[in-house]
Amino acid sequence: MYKAPVEEIAFTLNHVAGLADAVEIGRFGDLSSDLVNAILDEAGRFATNEIAPLGEIGDKQGARLIDGEVKTPDGWPELYRHWREGGWNGLTAPEAFGGQHLPHMLNVAALEMWNSASMAFALAPTLTMGAIEALVAHGSDALKGKYLEKMVSGEWTGTMNLTEPHAGSDLGVLKTRAERRGDGTYRIFGQKIFITWGEHDAADNIVHLVLARLPDAPAGTRGISLFLVPKFLVDDDGSLGARNDVFCHSIEHKLGIHGAPTCTMIYGDGRFHPENGEEKGAIGWLIGEENKGLACMFTMMNNARLAVGMQGVAIAEAATQKAVAYAHERTQGRAPGWTGEGKRGDMSPIIEHPDIAGTLITMKALTQGARAICYACAYAIDMSHHTEGDEARHWSERAALLTPVAKSFATDIGVEVASLGIQVHGGMGFIEETGAARYLRDARIAPIYEGTNGIQAIDLVTRKLPLSSGEQVRGFIGELKEIAESVAASNDTAFGESGDRLRAAVFALEAATNWLLEVQADGRSADALAGATPYQRLFGLTLTGCYLAKGALVDIGDGGTEKRVALCRFMAENLLAETSALKDRVISGAASLEAARAILA
Amino acid sequence: MYKAPVEEIAFTLNHVAGLADAVEIGRFGDLSSDLVNAILDEAGRFATNEIAPLGEIGDKQGARLIDGEVKTPDGWPELYRHWREGGWNGLTAPEAFGGQHLPHMLNVAALEMWNSASMAFALAPTLTMGAIEALVAHGSDALKGKYLEKMVSGEWTGTMNLTEPHAGSDLGVLKTRAERRGDGTYRIFGQKIFITWGEHDAADNIVHLVLARLPDAPAGTRGISLFLVPKFLVDDDGSLGARNDVFCHSIEHKLGIHGAPTCTMIYGDGRFHPENGEEKGAIGWLIGEENKGLACMFTMMNNARLAVGMQGVAIAEAATQKAVAYAHERTQGRAPGWTGEGKRGDMSPIIEHPDIAGTLITMKALTQGARAICYACAYAIDMSHHTEGDEARHWSERAALLTPVAKSFATDIGVEVASLGIQVHGGMGFIEETGAARYLRDARIAPIYEGTNGIQAIDLVTRKLPLSSGEQVRGFIGELKEIAESVAASNDTAFGESGDRLRAAVFALEAATNWLLEVQADGRSADALAGATPYQRLFGLTLTGCYLAKGALVDIGDGGTEKRVALCRFMAENLLAETSALKDRVISGAASLEAARAILA
Structure with a gap:
């Protein structure tokens, strides 16, 4: 059973991502390290003791559509009610609406724990938090006053309605219609698919944020508006009124996250049309300006993508814990050098076998690396909110740069680590009761939604690398070089070849980065796009190596154990060599891809 | 829907693995290339038209245990009956028992098609074929006479009963008991788990091959005997007699292969004990000699492991076909250079996007490479049966060397390709109705059973590399060098950098091989084992590159299209660079692994 790794989370937040120093200098007001620890402890307790025990039944039973409910x-x-009563939904929300206005870093760390315990459950608040963020940033005072307090408390949940059958990655072609009503409200008509927690029985009201197109809107992405469409209309005194004309038509039968209802939502087809002669359609209120809906969505995109990255970290953590526990318990064969030591007869625990040990350490290295990347991204988001001028722009760019890497690398390794976890369990891993298979099934959606990892790679290469004419990414690579040099200069033999391997990885990242900036400056976008996915992986692996090294340097500086150094060394000497291959692929892969396209004809 | 790629299969069998030349010189008697083609065509037709349409219901409905049945x-x-009536079960079986005594290569090719259409279905005959092989090699004439004809026809199916709860990879500790009865029969008592197709309603009788231990047997693997235990006893006239005391206690709820019942079998607990005063126990007959049961199993191990490798190829092929079809159909966004050409409005088919195209070509390259490796292994098995003396020993060693690579590489890429297939489908890939998720669920068992891929790596490094004092693997690497040199010498610019990349990959394989042989000669087995899994991957990738190159060289020699050359180049310039990283990992990974073990304590 999952046990929240609070100590590891706190270490990574504080010493790798930078929270401790920021708290020390008062960057986050009167937030103290004691409060940080108390919050993490309590979140860990809730995730471990209350959510995790209900994860399996969520998977087994799943969400069910019964008579339209x-x-x-x-x-x-009940679990959701306990959770929101703990105040967890409003960690980062404005105090004016009942939130605690804490740094995103803390919420991201908490999200990791909720998702490790049950990703399907954690999706409900993840969506609500996104909706809150959009409403805070773009909603009118009237809308905020009516909805935010209940959403921040979690009494009402939120959803994001983007996808339609023909409009997934490409939102420009969506067809859901919005009509102006003349009284400031709108009527919404259309069908949305893949709406996570679109309908459920855990909250009194559900606040849908819906992308739709006005009759006179320009074509494409510049003609999309964002609307708030509540399940139940809200009276002026805040009480719930009539049912709005929106309902869940069906829920999907999915590979994983069975406990989370994935809904097809129908707006304005008349099922809940009032009998009082009113016009048809689901009643909606505009968020932000007409035709600027996509911009409203984008303001929350960084956080949402990072939240999905946390799902990858979360599943990887839970899968690793389970595999390590099993490998200690299960005995089979006799590892080289195993003497038995009177423990359990002739057979070794399988963790003694080099192949199993190497697999588990790989899982740990990838998980801790992905965690550090995501927390570093959260740090940049927080810093962008707590600084001003050029400094705020710098941190905002840093967050923008790290977001696609955090989302894609963490979700890719989530799938990899979950798959390795099954492998460690042998035949038992394939049996559903064991629980290892659920992690793979749940993990598999994360590289897809909130922008596929292919889309993230395009974003990274075409929009993020060119930030500040490439100076943002170059500056960041400069920081990574310093970490590599510090390791090389440490003279600690326990680092083995880590210094050289880290240097080589950072140089590979730099070479690939420069190449991508150059070819894009030359207008060779197809060449850049061909290398986008291997580049993204190169970025994530290099960051993993550097962040493990950063943690190790802090640890030995503090007189800690050599465990972090050993993990850094394992990463550097086993997994970083791939960076050279990835760099080659970025730079020289495009020609062979073009030549091979004929195969697909 | 899956369509058997008969042309590609025939090309790989004939020109990459070597069937065409062998047939030409009469190596397989009067087998003609026309007959080969006719068999492949008919197998393709059956797989495509009869099995594939029933694959989905098999997954959805699964096998069900109802009142012990x-x-x-x-x-x-009915599907199984049609299939066996087609004579497919006995392709390679001896003619004396109704088989067709055809080369294994043909059976392996057919197995690929059955498994692509439905891996859960194909498991039934796969197990029967294994049982036939063990019986042919080690059974007494009386047992052969009584059982083989019905097993070769497929009227009766077979199973392999090895695993017990505490005895998976380590069979030495199994506890199932066998007692001598005095009349030449034995009584079997015990529990076996994970018995594929252990009980079902598709055949009149089920012939279980069961590993068990005699009371006076030595401890460990030298005290295991193999028994034949039929579900129904067989009278001397061949008719079915009394029910034997074996039954299916439960079936597993698994991640995939839902249509294949995975049974816990109970032997000799008295449920079917006759009332006539006979001794208790399931009645069994010895196969081979007492205490030599594991050796009997090993004679069929190569074929069984290769059959599992084919499952990896099969799933990869089916997943690739599905993803390519979807990527042609689905439109989204606008790829660089996409003009629309009046086809389908503004959006491109997603196959036009470089990232999707690169993913699909990667899937094709890995699938075709794994297929070639497996077929080459089958070729070696056939050659070992159709040659004599040193030549037979050479081919037998070649088969032994290739088997772990074929099993592990093909099943690993089966999982990878199935996962990429989901990714290409975007959100639809996560929905079970789409069918892409089933491939990942089914594929995930193949790296585990019939010896986990970690066990394969140990086998490859510790038992296969040292064959003929390393000369077998060195000779093979020499052949690979020739392929690389032929590409380098071809002067065909369409190969791009393939020649250099192939050379580098083969040199990496050679360096890693020499290192592994040396450290083992020095008794450093833990160091060798630490590098076993990356070495196995290095072997598989290098072979993939070389076999794609071999096919390309044949193709251009025959005036074919440039498609094979383009695929070879894509593989060489994108996926082979990893071989250098793997070589480094083999040679230098052990020290950091040892240092990092403390993390797992």
């Missing part, structure tokens, strides 16, 4: 798994409505 | 999915008993 969605029933979540047994115990989940 | 296992019911297979709707339509499957």
Whole structure:
């Protein structure tokens, strides 16, 4: 069973991502390290003791659509109520609406724990937090006053309605219609698919944020507006009124996250049309300006993508814990050098076998690296909110740069680590009761939604590398070089070849980065795009190596154990060599890709 | 829907693995290339038209245990009957028992097609073929006479009963008991788990091959005997007699291969004990000699492991076909250079996007490479049976060398390709109805069973590399060098950098091989084992590059299209650079692994 790794999370937040220093200098007001620790401890306790035990039933039973109502798994409505009563939904929300206005870093760390315990459950608040963020940034005072307090408390949940059958990655072609009503409201008509927690029985009201197109809107992405469409209309005194004309038509039968209802939502087809002669359609209120809906969405995109990255970290952590526990318990064969030591007869625990040990250490290295990348991204987001002028722009760019790497690398390794976890379990890993298979099934959606990892790579290469004419990424690579040099200069033999390997990885990242900036400056976008996915992986692996090294340097500086150094060394000497291959692929892969396209004809 | 790629299969069998030349010189008697083509065509037709349409219901409905009887999915008993009536079960079996005594290569090619259409279905005959092989090699004439004809025809199926809860990879500790009865029969008592197709409704009788231990047997693997235990006893006239005391206690709820019942079998607990005063126990007959049961199993191990490798190829092929079809159909966004050409409005088919195209070509390269490796292994098995003396020993060693690579590489890429296939489908890939997720769920068992891929790596490094004092593997690497040199010498610019990249990969394989042989000669087995899995991957990738090159060289020699050359180049310039990283990892990974073990304590 999952146990929240609070100590590891705190170390990474504080010493790798930079929270401790920021708290020390008062960057986050009166936030103290004691409060940080108390919050992490309590989140860990809740995730471990309350969510995790209900994760399996959520998977087994799944969400069910019964007579148009969605029933979540047994115990989940109560679990959700306990969770929101703990105040977890409003960690980062404005105090004016009942939130605690804490740094995103803390929320991201908490999200990791909720998702490790049950990704399907954690999706509900993840969506609500996104909706809150959009409303805070772009909603009118009237809308904020009516909705935010209940959403921040978690009494009402939120959803994001973007996808339509023909409009996934490409939102420019969506067809959901919005009509002006003349009284400041709108009527919404259309169908949205893949709406996570679109309908359920765990909250009194559901606040849908819906992208739709006005009749006179320009074509494409510049003609999309964002609307708030509540399940139940809200009266002026805040009480719930009539049912709005939106309902869940069906829920999907999915590979994983079974406990989370994935809904097809129908707006304005008349099922809940009032009998009082009103016009048809689901009643909606505009968020932000007409035709600027996509911009409203983008303001929350960084956080949402980072939240999905946390799902990758979370699953990797949980899968690793389970595999390590099994490998200590299960005995089979006799590892080289195994003497038994009177422990359990002739057979070794399988963790003694080099292949199993190497697999588990790989899982640990990738998990801790992905965690550090995501937390570093959260740090940049927080810093962008707590600084001003050029400094704020710098941190905002840093967050923008790190977001696609955090989302893609963490979700890719989430799938890899979950798959390795099954492998460590042998035949038992394939049996659903064991629980290892659930991690792979749940993990597999994360590289897809909130922008596929292919889309993230395009974003990274075409929009993020050119920030400040490439100076943002170059400056960041400069920081990574310093880490590599510090390791090389440390004279600690326990680092082995880490210094050289880190240097080589950072140089590979730099060479690939420069090449991508150059070819794009030359207008060779197809060449750049061909290398985008291997580049993204190169970025993530190099960051993993550097962040493990950063943690190790802090640890030995503090007289800690050699465990972080050993993990850094394992990463550097086993997994970083791939960076050279990835760099080659970025730079020389495009020609062979073009030549091979004929194969697909 | 899957369509058997008969042309590609025939090309790989004939020109990459070597069947055409062998047939030409009469190596397989009067087998003609026309007959080969006719068999492949007919197998392709059956897989495409009859099995594939029933694959989905098999997954959805699964096998069900009802009142102690296992019911297979709707339509499957009839499907199985059609299949065996086609004579497919006995392709390689001896003619004396109704088989066709054809080369294994043909059976392996057919297995690929059955597995692509439905891996869960194909498992039934795969197990029967293994049982036939063990019986042919080690059974007494009486046992052969009584059982083989019905097993070769497929009227009776076979199973392999090895695993017990505490005895998976390590069979030395199994506890199932066998007692001598005095009349030449034995009584079997015990529990076996993970017995594929252990009980079902598609055949009249089920012939279990069971590993068990005699009371006076030595401890460990030298005290294991192999027994034949039929579900129904067989009278001397061949008719079915009394029910034997073996039954299916439960079936597993698994991640995939839902249509294949995975049974816990109970032997000799008295449920079917006759009332006539006979001794208790399931009645069994010895196969081979007492205490030599594991050796009997090993004679069929190569074929069984290769058959599992084919499952990896099969799933990769099916997943690739599905993803390519979807990527042609689905439109989204606008790829660089996309003009629309009046086809489907502004959006490109997603196959036009470089990232998707690169993913699909990667899937094709890995699939075709794994196929070639498996077929080459089958070729070696056939050659070992159709040659004599030193030549037979050479081919037998070649088969032994290639088997772990074929099993592990093909099943690993099966999982990878199935996962990429989901990714290409975007959100639809996560929805079960789409069918892409099933491939990942089914594929995930193949790296585990019939010896985990970690066990394969140990086998490759510790038992296969030292064959003929390393000369077998060195000779093979010499052949690979020739392929690389031929590409380098071809002067065909369409190969791009393929020649250099192939050379570098083969040199990396050679360096890693020499290092592994040396450290083992020095008794440093832990160091060798630490590098076993990356070495196995290095071997598989290098072979993939070389076999794609071999096919390309044949193709251009025959005036074919440049497609094979382009695929070879893509592989060489994108995926082979990893071989250098793997070589480094083999040679220098052990020290950091040892240092990092403390992390797992």
